[in-house]
Amino acid sequence: MxxxxxxxxxxxxxxxxxxxxxxxxxxxxxxxxxxxxxxxxxxxxxxxxxxxxxxxxxxxxxxxxxxxxxxxxxxxxxxxxxxxxxxxxxxxxxxxxxxxxxxxxxxxxxxxxxxxxxxPNFLVSVDPSIKTIKDFSDGDKIAMAGAGSSVQTIYLQMAVAKEWGKENFKKLNTLMVNLPHPEGLKSMLSGAGGIKSTFTSPPFQYMALENPEAHVVLDSYDVMGGPxxxxxxxxxxxxxxxxxxxxxxxxxxxxxxxxxxxxxxxxxxxxxxxxxxxxxxxxxxxxxxxxxxxxxxxxxxxxxxxxxxxxxxxxxxxxxxxxxxxxxxxxxxxxxx
Structure with missing residues (x-):
């Protein structure tokens, strides 16, 4: 049993x-x-x-x-x-x-x-007065996807820290406008919302540069020292x-x-x-x-x-x-x- x-x-x-x-x-x-x-x-x-x-x-x-x-x-x-x-x-x-x-x-x-x-990611502008990040004023706007947390946000903050010191890394944050890459490109090319710059990625940055007024303000590879x-x-x-x-x-x-x-x-x-x-x-x-x-x-x-x-x-x-x-x-x- x-x-x-x-x-x-x-x-x-x-x-x-x-x-x-x-x-x-x-x-x-x-x-x-x-x-x-x-x-x-x-x-x-x-x-x-x-x-x-x-x-x-x-x-x-x-x-x-x-x-x-x-x-x-x-x-x-x-x-x-x-x-x-x-x-x-x-x-x-x-x-x-x-x-x-x-x-x-x-x-x-x-x-x-x-x-x-x-x-590489390019910060592109159609504003002839903006040649480097030092040329941005308080009234300028930069379109980017995921503004505040995106990869482009960090690239820009790294560039700002090199230019004005790490304690000022947020100096240009107030200029960021959160838009998907395609919408940011359209806004810059049309001037919608007063946007004349966009920090974007391929292929959108190359599409932007087909406009004769568009030029590169910042290259992420320059920020990072290479690929x-x-x-x-x-x-x-x-x-x-x-x-x-x-x-x-x-x-x-x-x-x-x-x-x-x-x-x-x-x-x-x-x-x-x-x-x-x-x-x-x-x-x-x-x-x-x-x-x-x-x-x-x-x-x-x-x-x-x-x-x-x-x-x-x-x-x-x-x-x-x-x-x-x-x-x-x-x-x-x-x-x-």
Whole structure:
């Protein structure tokens, strides 16, 4: 009798442990990824068009997992969606990513999945009297996406700190007007709202420079001392821990998309133009992709000094000592900085 009872209990315990094991191993049935506007997000466009996430999910035995893409106008908006559980992978400028890394160290523990691109960002103006940032007056306005937290915000603050001292890094903050890149470009070219300058990214800055009155006031590469990661992808530690196969599938898809762009710049340009609604010429976009200053890579570049500046001015509380502090281990083998 006792033997039978013991056997029943062991069987029940075994079945219970299997149930718990199965639950622990179950991954999300749907993955939601973000992307934004601009050529810097091209790897995500390739991933979407070629269904690369689905490809790697299937290889991992998750063929039924649904992949959904959401579009955002700024990294801060993507952050809100990530924290609310509406998004699994955010994408945007390094500024919003680092801010969320700092603010979630004790809970969601957000970190970078990988870089997307390194490319210069230009502060462009059609006002002939504005040649450098020293020429901006109180009445001037600068359009930029995610003003106050965006990557362009930090670039401008770094330039201001070099010019007027770190204690004055907010000197030009009052001139910022929060507008998505396409709207900022339109406003500058039309003069809407008194906006004559925009701090934007490819392809919008190159579109702006087609206007004979437009000129570059500030180049982010000059601020950073060379190529610098502009855009990246980030996620929560919770998602990575609970969905290891799905997380790896996204990383592998990012790697494949990046390699494909670098090997097929013409086809990548055609895909971008198609995705953007055919507003730009393929030749125009291909020229940007082939520009030596534009790099599609998962490797973070000059991200540590950027993040440490954010700490020094009080934008973030925690100071990273290595670029690896900001990213998950999947990319730690890269030669980042």
């Amino acid at each position: 006792k033997t039978a009872q013991l056997g029943s209990r062991l069987l029940a315990a075994g079945l219970l442990s299997l149930c718990f094991f199965g639950t622990a191993q179950a991954e999300k049935s749907e993955i939601v990824l973000a992307r934004q506007f601009g050529i810097g997000y091209l790897p995500l466009t390739v991933m979407n068009h070629h269904e690369l996430v689905q490809k790697h999910l299937q290889a991992a035995g998750l063929k039924d997992t649904k992949v959904t893409w959401s579009r955002f106008a700024s990294g801060s908006a993507a952050n809100d969606a990530l924290l609310s559980g509406q998004l699994d992978f955010a994408a945007g400028g390094t500024g919003p990513a680092i801010i969320l890394w700092d603010r979630t160290r004790s809970n969601a523990k957000v970190k970078g999945v990988g870089a997307l691109s390194s490319m 610098n990661t502009f855009l990246m992808v980030w996620a929560t530690s919770k998602f990575r821990e609970e969905n290891p196969k799905s997380f790896k599938a996204v990383v592998d898809a990012m790697k494949e998309a990046t390699d494909w762009i670098n090997a097929n710049p013409r086809e990548a340009a055609e895909l971008y133009v198609q995705d953007a609604g055919g507003k730009e010429s393929v030749e125009f976009i291909e020229k940007m992709i082939r520009d030596p200053q534009v790099k599609f890579t998962l490797t973070p570049e000059r991200l540590l000094p950027y993040a440490q500046f954010m700490h020094d001015i009080g934008t973030i509380r925690n100071r990273p000592e290595s670029w690896k502090d900001l990213f998950f281990p999947e990319v730690h083998d890269l030669q980042g900085s």
